[in-house]
Amino acid sequence: MPSITIENLTFSYPDCSSPALYEVNLTIEAGEFIVITGATGAGKSTLLRCINGVIPHFQPGTLQGNVWLDRATPSGRVPVARVSAPQLARFIGSVFDDPEGQIVSPIVEEEIAFGLENTGVDPAQMDDRIAKALADCGISHLRHRATSSLSGGQKQRVAIAAVLALAPKILVLDEPTSELDPDGTEAVLKVLFELNKNHGITIIIAEQKVTLLAPLCDRLVLLEKGRIALQGPPRKVFMHPYIFAKLGVELPAPARLAHALVQAGVLPPLDSPDAPPIPLTVEEAFTLSRQLL
Structure with missing residues (x-):
């Protein structure tokens, strides 16, 4: 399974006086559950965009350093910047904070099929893939429902299922529960935990809800102004309350x-x-x- 290695990563958006990320070094092993957190503007979303290829494929700016996709090919690792977006989608799936902006089809089943059709999956495999993705997210009963009739938590699980149908090994999520109520948040986080533990999918999530994620994740990464301020297993990271206070992140x-x-x-x-x-x-x-x- 592929893993991620980030080496001396620096990125600046156009017309910005300071970089959004500065000399970030981070290794994410296959099968890990990683939570990236920090105050607003710390660089969480930018780091995820570098991992999933939005930077540099779609977002302009100045990029230095590398994000490597390890064990992605028989020959070894490849830089994300040199992998086309369609090829990258086979390894890394992305889910964003607003499911409304990610869902494009009127029926749940059609939403799951949309990505499969656009990546050239054999039609004979689609039904099994759709059924498995829905089952993995605990929403098989929603298969024929109108997407407009779903709750926020259900829509986010549909968005995750649509990505899972493409069979990625890594799932990148940018504050996927920010628009959800407590019940929806709990349901989505339960799905992510089960995908990680039962299916070995690497989870990389940017979130402010550290309290809910700490019992689920293997490692917390705290960002401060584009740099890694602290990282490690939750119990070890929580040994440093003064750093949380300095960063404006609630312990x-x-x-x-x-x-x-x-x-x-x-x-x-x-x-x-x-x-x-x-x-x-x-x-x-x-x-x-x-x-x-």
């Missing part, structure tokens, strides 16, 4: 509780050998509190 409540208990002298320093793991969920925080009581 999840369970992790804030752990730091408050340290400050109160109830827990030892969180980096000490006898300290408990930083809780990622409300349930873990509740269990920690009960143990202390």
